[in-house]
Ligand code: SF4
């Protein structure tokens with residue numbers, strides 16, 4: 582069992598974030614013993630969409646920059662990257678748009694770190710995996726000596742919670758994520774896939790930016806929630822379990838963490854995980870609002886609903902829907918509900934927060 586470090590950080594002032602995060606890594610993680618000059622570090626930051634940092638969808642640039650400078654101070658070469666969930670695919674143009682909006686270009690200019698523009702992918706194999714032994718991943722991670730999962734503290738409509746483990750779904754290149762959603766349309770199968778991916782990536786360090794998290798209809802249509810927390814661990818499952826507990830979610834209610842427990846990757850005795858830094862009992866944080874629908878009761882059939890007042894008919898949801906359940910006709914979004922696999926990619930990628938998840942079914946949304 583490894584430690585989870587938890588610290589208060591009251592805002593995104595860079596000097597403060599750097600001071601808190603570097604101290605937290607030094608006091609929580611064993612990674613320092615493994616680093617060597619010239620080691621290649623890849624920071625898989627949560628850069629799911631081209632949103633600005635104030636939206637709390639992506640990992641904040643102050644946090645990513647503090648991770649970059651930590652490893653640069655050890656003589657490592659650092660690359661930031663992600664394969665965003667953009668319906669246009671994993672392309673240099675998509676990456677350029679995302680890096681610019683999320684503040685990563687600014688970090689690269691300030692620190693001289695690299696931004697990943699390699700859009701190739703490779704098939705990798707892990708015989709210990711349960712659901713997927715062969716996984717197609719972005720090539721950039723296979724060239725790294727150390728991979729860091731830099732996640733955001735958020736609730737998630739499909740998986741209830743997203744942290745360091747779910748963040749690693751971003752190593753699946755572009756639109757292939759849609760196919761994985763389609764092939765693993767049952768929650769348990771998708772959760773098993775997320776654990777398989779995490780086991781292959783094997784992040785050397787995981788960090789959650791919880792200074793401002795997202796509650797409600799995360800991972801992108803929820804509300805910002807100021808939590809003033811940074812969390813660090815060498816174990817992504819333990820990190821997510823403690824983060825979930827802090828925001829009021831029982832780790833056993835998160836299918837991904839339950840799967841990790843079943844594989845003995847995470848203890849069932851969450852209270853026995855050693856905590857460094859803040860005493861959890863002294864964190865006075867109200868529980869995060871849950872998504873309008875979460876998969877706690879998987880008997881509920883919850884379908885997306887589209888708000889015509891907010892919809893700009895941009896078509897992102899149509900291009901992002903794995904089973905092609907959505908289409909535009911007569912200037913309206915139409916919906917084949919019998920095809921929907923409840924992955925909520927449409928809600929995640931809608932730039933106008935025009936999609937909600939409801940507990941009843943309609944054949945035509947508007
Ligand atoms: S619902 Fe959202 S993603 Fe879909 S077309 Fe309308 S604005 Fe675009």
Ligand code: SF4
Nearest residue numbers: 902921922924925927
């Ligand atoms: S309509 Fe939305 S929730 Fe349903 S399958 Fe398509 S993207 Fe997933």
